[in-house]
Amino acid sequence: MPTPSDYAQLKTFLDAVVRIPDEVWEQCYSAWQDYSAKRRTILTTAGERERYLYFVLEGIQRVFFLTEDGGKEATLVFMYAPSLGGVADSFLGQHPSHFYYETLTPSRFLRIPYETFMDQCLRYPDINRLALALAASAFEGVLLRQAELQTATAEEKFRALLGRSPHVLNLIPHKYLASYLGIDPATFSRLLGKVRL
Numbered sequence: 380m381p382t383p384s385d386y387a388q389l390k391t392f393l394d395a396v397v398r399i400p401d402e403v404w405e406q407c408y409s410a411w412q413d414y415s416a417k418r419r420t421i422l423t424t425a426g427e428r429e430r431y432l433y434f435v436l437e438g439i440q441r442v443f444f445l446t447e448d449g450g451k452e453a454t455l456v457f458m459y460a461p462s463l464g465g466v467a468d469s470f471l472g473q474h475p476s477h478f479y480y481e482t483l484t485p486s487r488f489l490r491i492p493y494e495t496f497m498d499q500c501l502r503y504p505d506i507n508r509l510a511l512a513l514a515a516s517a518f519e520g521v522l523l524r525q526a527e528l529q530t531a532t533a534e535e536k537f538r539a540l541l542g543r544s545p546h547v548l549n550l551i552p553h554k555y556l557a558s559y560l561g562i563d564p565a566t567f568s569r570l571l572g573k574v575r576l
Contacts, residue, residue, distance in 0.1 A: 397509040411489040423480035431490040433464035438486025454558040
């Protein structure tokens with residue numbers, strides 16, 4: 380069962396994007412329900428539609444891509460509190476996902492079903508503005524990440540990661556961090572020993 384503190388965290392996070400008036404929040408917040416998952420749980424599988432928008436309260440998750448033959452895997456993004464989670468393009472477009480959404484550690488969320496969220500967007504202009512702002516932010520993040528992957532050296536990508544989120548070195552297995560940076564694990568290990576911030 381969600382606690383008042385859980386909902387307060389969600390409201391603080393969302394208000395930083397678009398301020399939701401209290402009267403709208405009172406009508407909408409209870410649609411976000413508590414959900415927990417064990418470590419290494421696949422929440423969304425490639426080929427399935429993303430049915431939920433998640434708000435991460437605890438734990439670490441990743442979105443990853445797996446080649447059709449299962450021979451190669453690429454970690455695309457990590458989620459941890461406080462952030463939104465799920466496969467955003469599949470959620471918004473309601474098409475089959477190309478990606479997997481997996482918990483790396485035991486995780487706890489608030490989540491809202493697609494149909495409920497879209498109903499709120501139609502009923503409340505403030506929620507619709509929020510959805511558009513969240514989509515724009517996600518798109519900006521993807522473009523910046525793509526630019527970094529195509530232009531930065533392995534060391535520059537490593538330094539940028541440590542500058543943004545130094546704590547992830549102790550939380551996320553290094554093989555996933557190497558995949559996220561688009562470098563091989565040996566290069567990651569060498570940079571780990573070499574780079575100091």
